[in-house]
Amino acid sequence: MTKLIQRFSLGGVALTISLTALGSSFDGAKDPYPSTYAVQNSTPVLLQDGTVLVGNGTRLEHADVLLQNGKVAAVGAHLTAPAGATVINVAGKTITPGIIDIHSHLGVYPSPSTEGNDDGNEATAPSTAQVWAEHSVWPQDPGFEMALEGGVTTLEILPGSANLIGGRSAVLKNVAATTVQAMKFPGARQGLKMACGENPKRVYGKGRNTAPSTRMGNMAGYRAQWVEAKSYLAEWKKYREDVAAGGDRAAKAHEPKRDLRLDTLASVLNGEIDVQMHCYRADEMAQAIDLSQEFGYTIAAFHHAVEAYKIADRLAEKHICAAMWADWWGFKMEANDGIQENIALVDLAPNSCAIVHSDSEEGIQRLNQEAAKAMAHGNAMGLKITPEHAIQWITQNPAKALKIDDKVGTIEVGKMADVVVWSTDPFSTYSITERIYIDGVLQFDRAHPAATPRSDFMLGQSAANGVSP
Amino acid sequence: MKTKLIAMMMGGVLAASMNVSAETVVLHNGRLVTEGAGGVIGHGSVVIEDGVIKAMGEAIATPPGARVIELNGAVVTPALFGGLAEFGVREVDSESQTDDSTLRLGQMRPEFDPSLAFNPESTALSVSRIEGIGFGVIVPGAPYSRRGASNGSVISGQTAIARFDGRGPRGPHYLSVQLGRTGADLAGGSRAAVYMWLDQAFNEALSNAKDQDDNHVLTPEGRKVMKQLLEHSGTVLLYANRASDIREGVTYALKHKLKPIIVGGAEAWRVSSLLASQHVPVVLDPLTDLPESFDQIGSTMENAARLHKAGVAIAFSLTAQDQAMARKLRQAAGNAVAHGLDWDTAMAAITVTPAQIFGVDGEYGRLAVGRRANLTVWSGDPLEMSSLVQSVWLDGHEQSLVTRQTLLRDRYLPKVQSHQAR
Numbered sequence: 001m002t003k004l005i006q007r008f009s010l011g012g013v014a015l016t017i018s019l020t021a022l023g024s025s026f027d028g029a030k031d032p033y034p035s036t037y038a039v040q041n042s043t044p045v046l047l048q049d050g051t052v053l054v055g056n057g058t059r060l061e062h063a064d065v066l067l068q069n070g071k072v073a074a075v076g077a078h079l080t081a082p083a084g085a086t087v088i089n090v091a092g093k094t095i096t097p098g099i100i101d102i103h104s105h106l107g108v109y110p111s112p113s114t115e116g117n118d119d120g121n122e123a124t125a126p127s128t129a130q131v132w133a134e135h136s137v138w139p140q141d142p143g144f145e146m147a148l149e150g151g152v153t154t155l156e157i158l159p160g161s162a163n164l165i166g167g168r169s170a171v172l173k174n175v176a177a178t179t180v181q182a183m184k185f186p187g188a189r190q191g192l193k194m195a196c197g198e199n200p201k202r203v204y205g206k207g208r209n210t211a212p213s214t215r216m217g218n219m220a221g222y223r224a225q226w227v228e229a230k231s232y233l234a235e236w237k238k239y240r241e242d243v244a245a246g247g248d249r250a251a252k253a254h255e256p257k258r259d260l261r262l263d264t265l266a267s268v269l270n271g272e273i274d275v276q277m278h279c280y281r282a283d284e285m286a287q288a289i290d291l292s293q294e295f296g297y298t299i300a301a302f303h304h305a306v307e308a309y310k311i312a313d314r315l316a317e318k319h320i321c322a323a324m325w326a327d328w329w330g331f332k333m334e335a336n337d338g339i340q341e342n343i344a345l346v347d348l349a350p351n352s353c354a355i356v357h358s359d360s361e362e363g364i365q366r367l368n369q370e371a372a373k374a375m376a377h378g379n380a381m382g383l384k385i386t387p388e389h390a391i392q393w394i395t396q397n398p399a400k401a402l403k404i405d406d407k408v409g410t411i412e413v414g415k416m417a418d419v420v421v422w423s424t425d426p427f428s429t430y431s432i433t434e435r436i437y438i439d440g441v442l443q444f445d446r447a448h449p450a451a452t453p454r455s456d457f458m459l460g461q462s463a464a465n466g467v468s469p
Numbered sequence: 470m471k472t473k474l475i476a477m478m479m480g481g482v483l484a485a486s487m488n489v490s491a492e493t494v495v496l497h498n499g500r501l502v503t504e505g506a507g508g509v510i511g512h513g514s515v516v517i518e519d520g521v522i523k524a525m526g527e528a529i530a531t532p533p534g535a536r537v538i539e540l541n542g543a544v545v546t547p548a549l550f551g552g553l554a555e556f557g558v559r560e561v562d563s564e565s566q567t568d569d570s571t572l573r574l575g576q577m578r579p580e581f582d583p584s585l586a587f588n589p590e591s592t593a594l595s596v597s598r599i600e601g602i603g604f605g606v607i608v609p610g611a612p613y614s615r616r617g618a619s620n621g622s623v624i625s626g627q628t629a630i631a632r633f634d635g636r637g638p639r640g641p642h643y644l645s646v647q648l649g650r651t652g653a654d655l656a657g658g659s660r661a662a663v664y665m666w667l668d669q670a671f672n673e674a675l676s677n678a679k680d681q682d683d684n685h686v687l688t689p690e691g692r693k694v695m696k697q698l699l700e701h702s703g704t705v706l707l708y709a710n711r712a713s714d715i716r717e718g719v720t721y722a723l724k725h726k727l728k729p730i731i732v733g734g735a736e737a738w739r740v741s742s743l744l745a746s747q748h749v750p751v752v753l754d755p756l757t758d759l760p761e762s763f764d765q766i767g768s769t770m771e772n773a774a775r776l777h778k779a780g781v782a783i784a785f786s787l788t789a790q791d792q793a794m795a796r797k798l799r800q801a802a803g804n805a806v807a808h809g810l811d812w813d814t815a816m817a818a819i820t821v822t823p824a825q826i827f828g829v830d831g832e833y834g835r836l837a838v839g840r841r842a843n844l845t846v847w848s849g850d851p852l853e854m855s856s857l858v859q860s861v862w863l864d865g866h867e868q869s870l871v872t873r874q875t876l877l878r879d880r881y882l883p884k885v886q887s888h889q890a891r
Contacts, residue, residue: 111759111760111761112760112761112762112763112766113761113762114763142759142760143759146758146759198563309877309878309881309885310881310884312881312885312888313884313885313888327794327796327797328794329596329793329874330560330561330562330592330593330596330791330792330793330794331561331562331563331791331793332561332562332563332564333561333563333564336561337873337877338874339874339875339877339878340874341878341882345878345881345882345885348885348886348889349885349888349889350888350889361759361761362756362759365758366804369800369804369854372854372855373800373854375855376854376855376856376857377857380857381878381882427854427855428853428855429800429803429804429806429807429852429853429854430803430806430807430852430853431807432807432808457760458760461760461766461767463711463712463736463739463766463767464760464766464767464768464769465767466739467738467739467740467741467742468712468713468716468736468739468740
């Protein structure tokens with residue numbers, strides 16, 4: 001809770017305290033569909049003599065990493081293998097934490113792209129805070145296994161950006177499963193996807209001649225939603241207080257009608273769900289920050305944030321992460337000022353939180369290379385960005401933005417054993433993943449492709465299995 | 470650092486090239502990847518006189534009065550290929566006022582040549598140019614719609630060569646034809662109907678049909694273009710990913726004595742023996758490895774390596790991106806190497822091979838004595854993302870490395886730095 005409050009703006013603190021007054025009475029953020037992911041048993045694994053990019057800015061040479069009972073059990077030189085441990089020499093190879101992609105649409109916009117599985121945007125109203133991305137995720141999306149091969153062990157699946165308020169996100173572990181519940185990261189918070197700029201106004205204004213059709217319409221649209229959410233929260237608060245007071249007051253208490261959309265929004269005001277906001281332009285990010293202060297909620301990260309470099313200092317001051325591409329630009333007006341130094345400039349600000357994200361089934365497979373590009377362009381400006389620093393952009397920093405940094409994002413004792421062994425320096429184009437562990441279980445082994453997860457969809461697809469007759 | 474940036478800003482002209490007339494320049498002690506007879510020269514120099522490569526090799530004397538640029542082992546390659554995209558004919562994808570790439574007449578117009586709209590001031594060109602890209606193929610767009618409705622035709626128009634130093638585009642012009650699902654949508658719903666339209670167009674071109682016949686699919690001008698194509702065994706770009714579409718399209722083209730080039734080719738590896746035996750090159754995206762549609766269930770990172778092994782000529786182009794992202798192509802080439810292709814072939818696939826496929830290997834794709842300099846100097850292996858461009862020479866002129874993007878960087882870096890110093 002302390003941590004939560006630190007990350008809040010002043011208005012948010014007040015609301016967080018009012019939540020405490022509510023106790024557990026308001027259950028809008030409670031998960032009726034909890035994770036069923038269970039860590040499989042695994043034999044201990046000792047990775048010996050590798051280069052370890054820890055994920056917290058440090059690196060270790062000739063280091064061993066012990067994975068045991070699903071956790072990182074030890075990190076250091078000359079560790080002793082416990083009885084029954086698999087010992088693997090990784091000399092010359094690099095070990096990193098499992099990569100975390102904070103922005104993915106795998107499962108909700110799966111491959112193949114079909115109308116039947118086109119489930120990423122509930123583009124039927126500008127605010128659909130009631131929908132949850134997890135209910136759209138198709139676990140058989142072959143994109144998951146390709147992302148795994150790219151070293152991605154945790155990912156946030158978001159609704160698309162057609163709406164001002166798109167719905168709740170889901171944080172998943174990248175494990176093969178037949179249900180989404182079995183992929184849900186145990187205990188991870190949900191996010192709320194919101195979107196700035198061109199997309200909502202195009203979908204509704206230009207597409208349907210309904211609000212919003214302008215950026216001022218966007219802003220008015222968000223505000224109206226938060227005003228509603230505030231009174232909804234107040235209604236529930238009054239009801240709970242009345243009930244708690246007992247006697248006549250309790251007898252006359254009227255239970256408010258539950259509203260799924262407002263449940264989500266009120267949970268954001270409560271501090272139980274953070275906002276993950278799609279926003280390209282610096283001026284719009286500044287307005288979104290003002291908006292969050294007006295209503296007292298937390299923006300965890302701006303996603304895409306093509307112009308984050310223009311307000312890097314402000315984002316750092318507000319403890320808002322920026323999740324960015326290394327080099328995307330030019331595909332629409334709000335992406336026109338994209339520069340390859342964006343990530344490095346955001347990172348340069350003190351106490352910043354720069355993240356490399358994908359928003360792409362291709363990009364998610366090689367976030368290491370995206371980080372490599374950002375590092376190279378930062379260093380060309382005269383910055384001295386090391387690999388052990390840059391790896392944080394795809395490990396610890398997204399973990400912080402998702403508030404799971406106590407569990408993943410670094411190779412430190414007690415963390416989940418989500419670990420990738422790379423053939424060489426992961427910032428090389430030629431580097432490929434060799435072994436990937438999730439909670440200590442070997443999920444990908446390049447030496448044994450038959451053991452690699454394979455989507456049900458790919459079974460019996462002769463097109464993938466050989467030359468054409 | 471600061472001095473350098475200020476100098477860059479003061480000299481921050483956006484002009485494509487600096488005046489180097491009558492100057493002799495020596496690029497001294499570089500690793501020369503010639504893509505030609507010279508192979509790779511470990512420690513070599515390039516002498517550029519009046520824009521022309523006058524000498525190249527290991528023991529080259531420095532001509533008197535020459536400006537010597539010390540490379541210290543930096544890598545010199547031919548200026549890179551940028552792939553197939555709307556170079557110079559589209560600026561911002563979502564803004565139709567900046568897009569001249571695509572005809573939406575609902576008619577078959579093989580005579581459409583989008584390169585006549587080429588805008589040498591397009592910022593997307595300069596952004597690619599400072600990343601070492603010298604040439605690419607301007608392609609007519611296909612007004613593809615996911616719902617199957619379309620206002621275009623299976624023949625999109627003609628391609629041309631974009632020259633990234635801003636000189637006008639040049640030929641040769643190839644005909645662009647959409648097969649597969651995109652072709653199906655443009656043809657009325659079925660990929661089979663693509664051939665129905667092509668049959669009619671070819672028959673019209675070869676017959677002495679009257680101009681005013683209502684059933685014609687071609688204009689008189691279109692007929693001329695198609696007749697020429699057929700009579701001269703012209704080249705056609707066949708956009709296709711599924712193995713069966715590739716086979717059908719190649720067979721069709723060969724039946725009409727045309728020279729096919731497969732573009733896309735996600736499943737080309739499955740028909741590699743046909744492609745090799747008929748000398749059909751493939752322009753592919755090495756990063757295509759997902760079954761993104763039912764046209765490409767057989768996508769694999771090993772496509773490039775398998776095709777090369779079978780003897781098929783390959784060039785690279787990104788399919789998922791556009792005119793703004795040509796600079797990513799070298800990364801894609803590096804990934805092909807990570808998945809089984811040898812480095813030399815990957816490098817050739819973004820230099821000499823596309824120059825050959827698209828008929829401009831006399832100008833682009835190789836370093837050779839007697840040619841105008843079209844080359845890029847890299848801090849290291851161009852297929853590594855840690856390597857960056859040091860200088861770019863196009864048509865013999867050293868190119869300015871200033872773009873909107875570098876000016877934005879230079880404007881905001883001091884702002885972040887001043888905050889950092891607090």
